[in-house]
Amino acid sequence: MPKLEATEREAALKELDGWTFDAERDAIRRSFKFADFSEAFAFMTRVALAAETANHHPDWSNVWNRVDILLTTHDAAGLTRRDIDLAKRIDAFAR
Amino acid sequence: MPKLEATEREAALKELDGWTFDAERDAIRRSFKFADFSEAFAFMTRVALAAETANHHPDWSNVWNRVDILLTTHDAAGLTRRDIDLAKRIDAFAR
Numbered sequence: 001m002p003k004l005e006a007t008e009r010e011a012a013l014k015e016l017d018g019w020t021f022d023a024e025r026d027a028i029r030r031s032f033k034f035a036d037f038s039e040a041f042a043f044m045t046r047v048a049l050a051a052e053t054a055n056h057h058p059d060w061s062n063v064w065n066r067v068d069i070l071l072t073t074h075d076a077a078g079l080t081r082r083d084i085d086l087a088k089r090i091d092a093f094a095r
Numbered sequence: 096m097p098k099l100e101a102t103e104r105e106a107a108l109k110e111l112d113g114w115t116f117d118a119e120r121d122a123i124r125r126s127f128k129f130a131d132f133s134e135a136f137a138f139m140t141r142v143a144l145a146a147e148t149a150n151h152h153p154d155w156s157n158v159w160n161r162v163d164i165l166l167t168t169h170d171a172a173g174l175t176r177r178d179i180d181l182a183k184r185i186d187a188f189a190r
Contacts, residue, residue: 037143037146037147037152038147041143041147044139045140048132048136051132052132052133052136057132057158057159058157059156059157059158060156060157061154061155061156061157062153062154062155062156063152063154064152
């Protein structure tokens with residue numbers, strides 16, 4: 001899986017909702033806020049199932065109603081199409 | 096819910112498995128490693144249910160098979176008995 005070129009990355013980010021590029025990690029990030037922990041963890045569970053299905057997993061953290069997700073492809077040492085595809089699934093869950 | 100005094104904290108930490116005190120956050124921390132993401136997220140789900148039942152939630156992060164948990168009591172601005180009680184539940188899940 002090749003890393004995305006800068007132009008591919010810019011185009012891909014436009015397909016997503018509110019993800020930002022983290023140049024240091026060659027990754028994309030987004031924070032999500034929910035009504036409470038129950039809603040946040042329900043969302044995390046959907047993301048976990050999608051991640052496991054794709055065999056591509058997030059770096060993520062949670063504090064009560066907040067979920068911070070970072071996506072990168074460890075095997076490629078940077079951002080790939082797999083990250084964009086998972087981000088799209090995640091955006092759909094958050095809508 | 097009062098913050099734990101240093102002597103109470105030392106005694107409480109002895110009841111736990113491998114938690115360390117984070118003085119800067121007035122919190123306790125432990126890292127857990129599992130066989131894979133599936134096992135890690137199964138553990139997280141058990142912790143989430145226990146946290147919701149106790150109405151006391153972790154600050155935590157996950158990267159594939161690893162789960163890092165920090166417990167503190169935001170309302171008390173430090174470590175309380177509620178953190179120790181939740182840590183005990185978490186230790187039981189990890190055994």
